[in-house]
Amino acid sequence: MEADYYTTICSIRPGSEFTINGNDYTSLVWNDSDSTKPSEQEILNKIEDNENILKYEILRIERNKKLIESDKYMIIDFPNITQSRVESFKLYRQNLRDLPGTININDLSLTYDDTNPLSGLTWPTLP
Structure with a gap:
């Protein structure tokens, strides 16, 4: 699009x-x-600004999904989880939270694909 x-x-x-x-x-x-x-440059700059806003919105939506998916591991009575694994999930979740501030938005591309709406992004690895 x-x-x-x-x-x-x-x-x-x-x-x-x-x-x-x-x-x-x-x-x-x-x-x-x-x-x-x-000017055409003014139009192109506005298009780029709008795309960057959309990239950040998509990044945050996808990041929030990953945080929600990992919420269960932070519950104190989650069965059969070691303290070391809890710490791994804490680090993973912090890396997800930090992601919007640590990436260069210009390195990302919009794919308009529902399963992977951004390309050029390496997500933190799920423990």
């Missing part, structure tokens, strides 16, 4: 009047005297 210029321009210059053919910047006709025509 590729970001489209039309939607991006609408978010940069809400209410502006213009026409554009797909993502062809050269076809952009600016009919609005109340605002300036955005």
Whole structure:
């Protein structure tokens, strides 16, 4: 799913009047005297910003799923778990929590695949 210029321009210059053919910047006709025509670089920067926001949102959703899946190991009366394994899960969970602050979001790509929505990310290993 590729970001489209039309939607991006609408978010940069809400209410502006213009026409554009797909993502062809050269076809952009600016009919609005109340605002300036955005440069193609401004459009591309906004698309990148929006994609990065989406990457962080997906990262946090997927990270939170992994935290929920490992919650049971933190329950004090979980059967047959050693203290060393509890410590391993604590470290795993801390690594998951730290992940948004330790990655370079530009290294990740959106795949738009339900089973693996981000590529370029190495998740902490489940103990």
